[in-house]
Amino acid sequence: MAQKNNDEQFKNVISHAKEYGFVFQSSEIYDGLSAVYDYGQLGAELKNNIKTYWWKAMVQMHENIVGIDSAIFMHPKVWKASGHVDGFNDPMIDNKDSKKRYRADQLLEDKIARYEKDGKTDKAAKLQADMDAALTAENLPQLKVLIEEHEIACPVSGTKNWTEVRQFNLMFSTQFGAMAEGSDEVYLRPETAQGIFVNFLNVQKSGRMKIPFGIAQIGKAFRNEVIARQFIMRMREFEQMEMQFFVRPGEDKKWFEYWKEARLKWHQALGTAPEKYRYHDHVKLAHYANAATDIEFEFPFGFKEVEGIHSRTDFDLTQHQEYSGKKMQYFDNDLNEDGKPFGNYVPYVIETSIGLDRMFLLTMINAFEEQDLSTEDKQDSRTLLRLHPALAPYKVAVFPLTKKDGLPEKAREIMNTLKFDFNCIYEEKDAIGKRYRRQDAIGTPFCITVDHQSLEDHTVTIRHRDSMDQERVAIADLADIVGKAVSWKTLLA
Numbered sequence: 001m002a003q004k005n006n007d008e009q010f011k012n013v014i015s016h017a018k019e020y021g022f023v024f025q026s027s028e029i030y031d032g033l034s035a036v037y038d039y040g041q042l043g044a045e046l047k048n049n050i051k052t053y054w055w056k057a058m059v060q061m062h063e064n065i066v067g068i069d070s071a072i073f074m075h076p077k078v079w080k081a082s083g084h085v086d087g088f089n090d091p092m093i094d095n096k097d098s099k100k101r102y103r104a105d106q107l108l109e110d111k112i113a114r115y116e117k118d119g120k121t122d123k124a125a126k127l128q129a130d131m132d133a134a135l136t137a138e139n140l141p142q143l144k145v146l147i148e149e150h151e152i153a154c155p156v157s158g159t160k161n162w163t164e165v166r167q168f169n170l171m172f173s174t175q176f177g178a179m180a181e182g183s184d185e186v187y188l189r190p191e192t193a194q195g196i197f198v199n200f201l202n203v204q205k206s207g208r209m210k211i212p213f214g215i216a217q218i219g220k221a222f223r224n225e226v227i228a229r230q231f232i233m234r235m236r237e238f239e240q241m242e243m244q245f246f247v248r249p250g251e252d253k254k255w256f257e258y259w260k261e262a263r264l265k266w267h268q269a270l271g272t273a274p275e276k277y278r279y280h281d282h283v284k285l286a287h288y289a290n291a292a293t294d295i296e297f298e299f300p301f302g303f304k305e306v307e308g309i310h311s312r313t314d315f316d317l318t319q320h321q322e323y324s325g326k327k328m329q330y331f332d333n334d335l336n337e338d339g340k341p342f343g344n345y346v347p348y349v350i351e352t353s354i355g356l357d358r359m360f361l362l363t364m365i366n367a368f369e370e371q372d373l374s375t376e377d378k379q380d381s382r383t384l385l386r387l388h389p390a391l392a393p394y395k396v397a398v399f400p401l402t403k404k405d406g407l408p409e410k411a412r413e414i415m416n417t418l419k420f421d422f423n424c425i426y427e428e429k430d431a432i433g434k435r436y437r438r439q440d441a442i443g444t445p446f447c448i449t450v451d452h453q454s455l456e457d458h459t460v461t462i463r464h465r466d467s468m469d470q471e472r473v474a475i476a477d478l479a480d481i482v483g484k485a486v487s488w489k490t491l492l493a
């Protein structure tokens, strides 16, 4: 089968996601709501499994990391303290002819991706550095200069007739209380991190946590993205998996390096080709950060950020201390080199922040494969979702070979023993070959077929998704075979 180009492959992933119940457009019957998506029956399973993988790797595998679940609504002052009210802006630019609005940095990122695609890596690197340098409030006009210098035209009008770059705040706001008038304006959180910072002392004290320690959280975040695109890559309602790791001042750089490496390992454990990932170290840092890197994945539309690792100094806790008037300090009674307790300080923080939806998209893209199975005599193909077995929505599909002779009953009996530990699906419709193909397309690692022999000797055929190999095994061994393959140990050990 000819190698599909990237655009086509991406389109196929999107339609596959819809066809099999992974992702639907929100409110589709009303023509959808831009940049908002719903996860279907298989998407919800896959998403949960990605969450579980992250939660286990971060919380369960670390004695010094605990997880919380904080509210989406927070006191409005939180967002003053965090800098989001005044500083959470995107640089926007309008095309005067089409009247379309764009994020100036994204127009430039697209250009960088194009340079990279065309092998102009020096040009790409130079533009990346220039853009990083321009992404501060005082240097914003420089973004327009870069757009003009690199001759970027509006994709709609085709002209280069641009306005100045302006700031646009990304937070959604709503009213708290019954009456719109006079009630307080609150925000839908644009990140989960602040729910961790404001609970720093609650968790530290109630959990008797000793530095270094981390607090993890998975939850929804909302951003009024102006340019929403690339399917679930950039959404207005999305989910983050964030962990804030609190350390002694002076030990932040060491922990930053630790988490940078640990997080890439987490991604690579899934078996992705190493060259699909890269770090993008930030040259120009946010004012509160002393180091930052993105973990980027090569999507069909170029290398893009999936996760950020940020060394945020003591900025957030100090800000909350100032705005709330409450001490956000930790008493460290371990002894320093001089034999004296470290004493009171505001801890430094290393943050790891990954977008769950981007991770979902990455996983689908990585797993999606159209295989040509043609032989000399016969044309054949299959669509395969080569998901890691631990992430697969269903672990086992159970089929009776036919709908009669007690085979469905036997198949159900097997399913009823496996379903406590594994998400199983029962199918009796269509020929076996067709049933296999459907499970391949949704990533089910094992298909079990019950036939007449099963009734006599208590064995079944187990078929492996990737190799399509089939073997005859004892029913009594099934739980062990499946259990080993889908165990979280395969990813975490």
Ligand code: ATP
Binding pocket: 191, 223, 225, 232, 233, 234, 235, 236, 238, 239, 240, 305, 306, 307, 308, 353, 354, 355, 356, 357, 358
């Ligand atoms: P970008 O530069 O792509 O807008 P960001 O640097 O603003 O991302 P962070 O604030 O560091 O992103 O958020 C952490 C993670 O949350 C990102 O790495 C990304 O995976 C995810 N994320 C951020 N914005 C969105 C969005 N609009 N839709 C889906 N995921 C998002």
